[in-house]
Amino acid sequence: MEPFIRPDQYNFIENQVQNIASGYATVKDEGVLNAVKSLATERVLDVITNLTSEQQHLLQQVEKVDDKEKAEGFLAQLKPYVIPFQITEQAIHKLFPKVKKLKVPPLETIDWQSISYLSWVDPGSNKRFMVLRKDNKLKGIQGSFKPAIQEGICTICNSHEEVGLFLAKEKGKVQGTYTKRGNYICVDSQTCNNNMKSLDKLHEFVERIKG
Secondary structure, eight states: OOOOBOHHHHHHHHHHHHHHHHHHHHOOOHHHHHHHHHHHHHHHHHSSSSOOHHHHHHHGGGGGOOSHHHHHHHHHHHGGGBOOOOOOHHHHHHHOTTOTTOOOOOGGGOOGGGOSEEEEEETTTTEEEEEEEETTEEEEEEEEEEEOSSOEEOTTTOOEEOEEEEEEEEEOSSTTOEEEEEEEEESSHHHHHHHOSOSHHHHHHHHHHHO
16 A cells, blocks of 8 residues: 555644543543544544545554554554655755755755655755645745744644744845745744644745745
């Protein structure tokens, strides 16, 4: 069976599985536990559309989870079926053709199954770069990035984390003018990726940046 689970979907499933395990660890009422498991199972099966019978059978194993050990075992079963986010250094350079001497992060150190987008700060230009897939196409955006004084809500993962202001500068309609667009996102992109349970806000963020 080929990989069919996106990293953000895996995070969502992991969250539902943890809810089941937590319920069994703290609740004794059988009716409540059945309701928790039924709702979690429904959500797990609904998060991915057009499942094959084989894929559905794999995900339905969530019904066997009733403690932390079984939760970890179920998630370990799913991990090989997570679709890795992969990109080559050459492809990254093509996304940012105007950036000379772009320093790409060491790609061999990245856990591709754990990210929905790639992001790094180039020390040479002191800019933050982001690469993602939208509509089956690779997209790249760049902008200035300034960490905030206090924690806040990340626009991409919608979690309370250490954030910074990402600002992208786009050419305006009048020659010689520019428009800056941006929002607060996680300082640590891996933390952000780990928190993501949907691609919706990531795509909304990029659309807002691109105008």
